[in-house]
Amino acid sequence: MSPTFKSEKGYRFHIWSNEESRVHVHVSKDDNTAKIWLEPSVEIAESKGFSEKELNKIIKIVSENENEFKTKFREHIG
Numbered sequence: 001m002s003p004t005f006k007s008e009k010g011y012r013f014h015i016w017s018n019e020e021s022r023v024h025v026h027v028s029k030d031d032n033t034a035k036i037w038l039e040p041s042v043e044i045a046e047s048k049g050f051s052e053k054e055l056n057k058i059i060k061i062v063s064e065n066e067n068e069f070k071t072k073f074r075e076h077i078g
Contacts, residue, residue, distance in 0.1 A: 002014045002015065002016050002017070002026075003015065003017075003072075003076060005025060005065075005068070005069055005072045005073075006061075006065060006068075006069075008061055009057065009061070010029050010030075011027050011028070011029045011057075011058060011061065012027065012028045012029065013025050013026070013027055013061070013062070013065075013069065014026050014027075014028070015072075015073055015076055015077070017076070017077075019077075021077060022037065022039065023037070023038040023039040023070055023073050023074070024036060024037050024038055024045060024073070025038060025062060025069050025073065027050075027058050027062075029050075029054075030049075031049055032047075032048060032049030032050045032054070033047070033048050033049065033050075034046065034047040034048070034050055034055065034058060035047075036058065036059070036062050038062070038066060038069055038070050038073070039070070042059060042062050042063050042066055044059070
C-alpha cells in the first residue's frame, strides 16, 4: 500500500507501508523516483531519473509541506 500524501505539478508524494521508520517521503513522476528524508532535515536520500532542476523543485515542495508530511507519515506508520 502506498498512500498519496500530495500531488502537485505532476509529482506524487507518497510513502510505502511497512518500510523503515525514519521519517521520509517518496516522490514519483513518470518513471522517475526519489526518496526524501524529512528528519533530521529535508534532504535527498536517493534519486533515479530526476534532473537537478527537478530535484530543486521537489525539495522546495517538500520543504513547504514538511510538517504536513511528517504528520501524515506518523499517522500512517504509527
